[in-house]
Amino acid sequence: MTKIAYYPGCSLLGSSREYDESLRAILPGLGVEPVVVPDWNCCGASSAHMLNHDLAISLPARILSLAETLGVDEMLVPCAACYNRLVVARHDMAESPDLRARITDITGMKYAGTVKPLNILEFLEKYADVIKEKIKTPFEHDVACYYGCLLVRPPKVMKFDRCEDPQTMDAIMAALGAKAVDWAFKVECCGAGHSIARTDLVGKLSSKIVDNAVNSGAEAIVVACPLCHSNLDMRRNFINRAAKKKYTIPVIYITQAIGLAMGFGDRELGLNRHLVKVRFPKKPAAQVRPETITTAPAPQTEQTEEA
Amino acid sequence: MSVATKEESGKTILNDLYEATGVSVSRCYQCGKCTASCPLADEMDYTPSHILRLFQLGLDDYEDTILGAYSIWVCLNCETCYARCPQEVDIPRMMDFLRAESVRRKKVNPRAKDILSFYKTFLDSIHYTGRLYEVGLIAAYKARSFHLLQDVLMAPRLFFLGKLKLFPHLIRNRKSLSRIFKKSFSKRQEAVK
Numbered sequence: 001m002t003k004i005a006y007y008p009g010c011s012l013l014g015s016s017r018e019y020d021e022s023l024r025a026i027l028p029g030l031g032v033e034p035v036v037v038p039d040w041n042c043c044g045a046s047s048a049h050m051l052n053h054d055l056a057i058s059l060p061a062r063i064l065s066l067a068e069t070l071g072v073d074e075m076l077v078p079c080a081a082c083y084n085r086l087v088v089a090r091h092d093m094a095e096s097p098d099l100r101a102r103i104t105d106i107t108g109m110k111y112a113g114t115v116k117p118l119n120i121l122e123f124l125e126k127y128a129d130v131i132k133e134k135i136k137t138p139f140e141h142d143v144a145c146y147y148g149c150l151l152v153r154p155p156k157v158m159k160f161d162r163c164e165d166p167q168t169m170d171a172i173m174a175a176l177g178a179k180a181v182d183w184a185f186k187v188e189c190c191g192a193g194h195s196i197a198r199t200d201l202v203g204k205l206s207s208k209i210v211d212n213a214v215n216s217g218a219e220a221i222v223v224a225c226p227l228c229h230s231n232l233d234m235r236r237n238f239i240n241r242a243a244k245k246k247y248t249i250p251v252i253y254i255t256q257a258i259g260l261a262m263g264f265g266d267r268e269l270g271l272n273r274h275l276v277k278v279r280f281p282k283k284p285a286a287q288v289r290p291e292t293i294t295t296a297p298a299p300q301t302e303q304t305e306e307a
Numbered sequence: 308m309s310v311a312t313k314e315e316s317g318k319t320i321l322n323d324l325y326e327a328t329g330v331s332v333s334r335c336y337q338c339g340k341c342t343a344s345c346p347l348a349d350e351m352d353y354t355p356s357h358i359l360r361l362f363q364l365g366l367d368d369y370e371d372t373i374l375g376a377y378s379i380w381v382c383l384n385c386e387t388c389y390a391r392c393p394q395e396v397d398i399p400r401m402m403d404f405l406r407a408e409s410v411r412r413k414k415v416n417p418r419a420k421d422i423l424s425f426y427k428t429f430l431d432s433i434h435y436t437g438r439l440y441e442v443g444l445i446a447a448y449k450a451r452s453f454h455l456l457q458d459v460l461m462a463p464r465l466f467f468l469g470k471l472k473l474f475p476h477l478i479r480n481r482k483s484l485s486r487i488f489k490k491s492f493s494k495r496q497e498a499v500k
Contacts, residue, residue, distance in 0.1 A: 039437075205346055
């Protein structure tokens with residue numbers, strides 16, 4: 001078992017617990033043991049940097065300092081929002097010694113900058129070969145891989161994949177047996193932080209994403225971020241209202257897709273916790289003819305209703 | 308660029324912006340790509356390129372116009388503008404600065420009060436417990452914004468899906484969080500003054 005520092009983040013203890021459950025379900029199969037960062041705090045998410053820059057760097061800096069006490073080089077951060085804040089904090093402190101001195105004064109903790117946060121896709125990419133070996137039932141569905149904002153932007157700081165058309169998740173899904181559809185909204189914003197204060201805007205932005213995924217022939221949207229998931233899944237009413245349609249396309253975490261391919265049950269992966277039921281209507285057909293899907297673009301009409 | 312109006316300290320907001328963030332508005336050549344990329348540009352009163360133009364021209368009252376803009380609160384920091392800007396103007400960082408300034412100088416657009424309430428409630432939640440407690444966040448936000456009924460109908464369903472926690476997670480060393488909050492807010496005041 002390889003040990004890796006693990007920073008779950010607040011969402012994974014609450015509204016996105018299925019992400020944590022599915023990740024913990026697949027990790028032993030990959031030979032990885034997660035060691036939770038002791039006494040971790042919230043990264044501050046968008047609210048901190050919206051109002052106070054020092055706070056927005058100090059909160060992640062405390063997490064990085066705590067992770068350093070574990071004596072590891074890498075920390076797995078499944079939440080894309082936490083990952084973004086941690087990488088930005090680490091980058092800014094490396095760039096500016098003044099800032100670093102100010103932040104360590106604020107936190108009152110030693111900071112060496114030795115722990116590198118890993119996002120879920122970087123992490124899974126490293127274990128791609130192991131995952132392939134563990135596949136029991138290939139995940140033969142057409143999926144729209146949705147990356148969102150936080151994994152790829154700002155590209156200068158994130159330095160992850162191609163910022164307008166990333167491929168990491170597409171490659172992982174293809175290895176599971178899925179077909180990653182070509183679609184236009186891979187890195188568009190879902191509305192993230194406005195989920196509570198301006199839910200109408202979330203409905204508007206997310207409806208464009210769901211609509212494009214459905215029209216591109218996807219049976220499911222695969223995500224790697226709890227904010228994207230909660231907006232596309234929990235806010236589906238607002239999406240349907242904004243689009244004046246009834247979308248039934250499920251939204252799953254990439255860890256759940258891997259778990260399904262590895263043969264885990266729905267409950268072990270928390271698939272029962274979604275508001276939009278995870279069903280694949282085309283499943284029998286897809287199993288018979290996994291390669292002929294491109295010739296039949298029609299099935300999507302059953303998922304949408306004209307207003 | 309014309310000479311901008313001055314705040315009581317004798318420094319313009321433009322200087323403050325540059326000192327605090329390193330963002331130089333004169334780099335912008337008004338191609339408008341940021342505005343074209345912005346997913347919420349149509350909800351804004353002043354689009355990102357328009358705000359940069361206000362800075363560049365520095366006409367009378369431009370500070371109040373910018374700090375009182377609804378746009379700076381509509382902005383989600385999705386960073387699309389920055390990723391695509393040919394001149395690499397860090398607009399999201401500028402927006403962060405403008406929001407903090409807008410609060411400090413009490414110029415927040417009245418339409419933005421719900422959005423600001425949400426951010427403040429969020430920070431309060433992590434200030435006292437160390438981690439975000441979603442149920443507490445939503446309850447406190449309702450109390451602050453008076454949107455009492457919003458989202459309540461979803462609660463029972465979320466509870467049965469196991470997504471609602473009845474109690475917050477408290478971290479052990481909450482003092483260190485208090486320290487971070489106290490110092491971050493006091494430092495910023497010094498830096499800006």
